[in-house]
Amino acid sequence: MDFSLILFVLVLLTGVVWALDRWFLAGARERRANAVLRSGGTEEAVRRASKEPVFVEYARAFFPVILIVFLLRSFIVEPFRIPSGSMLPSLHIGDFILVNKFAYGVRLPVVNKKIVDLGAPKRGDVLVFRFPGDESINYIKRVIGLPGDRIVYQGKKLYVNGELMEQTPAGAFGSQQGGAGSPEAALLIENLSGVSHEILVAGRPDHTPSEYVVPAGHYFVMGDNRDQSNDSRFWGYVPDENLVGKAFLIWFSWDASGPSRWFFDQIVFERIGATIR
Incomplete structure (x- = not known):
């Protein structure tokens, strides 16, 4: 199993999800939440409309960590047993x-x-x-x-x-x-x-x-x-x-x-x- 390839795929996946959310999905959620607010929706309804999906939350949290590990392991230092x-x-x-x-x-x-x-x-x-x-x-x-x-x-x-x-x-x-x-x-x-x-x-x-x-x-x-x-x-x-x-x-x-x-x-x-x- 090529661990470098696995890390690269994880960086790519989490990075793409984070970028798509930042550039497209986040704006759509904000517009949806504003629409719920203008229609007189409750605070809970507005919160649900603006809440990011779980997979986006995980991608945003893990992307920088995986990227740093990938760069360190690929170009600086790598552990072996x-x-x-x-x-x-x-x-x-x-x-x-x-x-x-x-x-x-x-x-x-x-x-x-x-x-x-x-x-x-x-x-x-x-x-x-x-x-x-x-x-x-x-x-x-x-x-x-x-x-x-x-x-x-x-x-x-x-x-x-x-x-x-x-x-x-x-x-x-x-x-x-x-x-x-x-x-x-x-x-x-x-x-x-x-x-x-x-x-x-x-x-x-x-x-x-x-x-x-x-x-x-x-x-x-x-x-x-x-x-x-x-x-x-x-x-x-x-x-x-x-x-x-x-x-x-x-x-x-x-x-x-x-x-x-x-x-x-x-x-x-x-x-x-x-x-x-």
């Missing part, structure tokens, strides 16, 4: 994030056509995009390769244009963390061309092709949970027209793992307000 553990340890299941919608240009809502170019993704950005295999689904991954880059992933090591991206051991990451149900994995800090971020690497062998050349106008993306991520290694590259925005903030976090608990026990307060790196 993290549904899987593919970006562990950076993002946990149940994290609610904010995405900068104009970081990579201003795009028309619904049709997703770029009208103003304000920049391009940088290596290391955490990117939200429409999945090329099904554009009704939004994915979130980290940008690894830019147009023209040669990417090699071999033996759990990442090479960009022949340069090894240094990995530093940082301990272990257990399945109890982040509510992801992930297997025991090594926690590493990877230096991605100057952008340091944490990744998870399990002991399983690689079974995917290891070398990729990013075509023009496309990006190569990977999840930080390297062995639990469905990313460019399996389905290819992200075209520029599929970009949604850059993730930058965790505004809420909810840990629903394990047995049902009291509401406030499931809020992960220490993650609220954390920046996404």
Whole structure:
């Protein structure tokens, strides 16, 4: 379900109803009320004649609210919820994030056509995009390769244009963390061309092709949970027209793992307000 399209339709419907009432229906009601008044009608009869229909009242009340939400969500910032553990340890299941919608240009809502170019993704950005295999689904991954880059992933090591991206051991990451149900994995800090971020690497062998050349106008993306991520290694590259925005903030976090608990026990307060790196 395309929420942007739903909002657009609601803005259109409520706006049309409000405009028609303002320009035509309100005047007709006023003339009708004046006619009732001149004919000696009671105050109640005049009030009923001038009363706006319920659907007009709701349209007038909701139109500005829906319009503001639509504009903010389409051009400024959009909220998303993290549904899987593919970006562990950076993002946990149940994290609610904010995405900068104009970081990579201003795009028309619904049709997703770029009208103003304000920049391009940088290596290391955490990117939200429409999945090329099904554009009704939004994915979130980290940008690894830019147009023209040669990417090699071999033996759990990442090479960009022949340069090894240094990995530093940082301990272990257990399945109890982040509510992801992930297997025991090594926690590493990877230096991605100057952008340091944490990744998870399990002991399983690689079974995917290891070398990729990013075509023009496309990006190569990977999840930080390297062995639990469905990313460019399996389905290819992200075209520029599929970009949604850059993730930058965790505004809420909810840990629903394990047995049902009291509401406030499931809020992960220490993650609220954390920046996404």
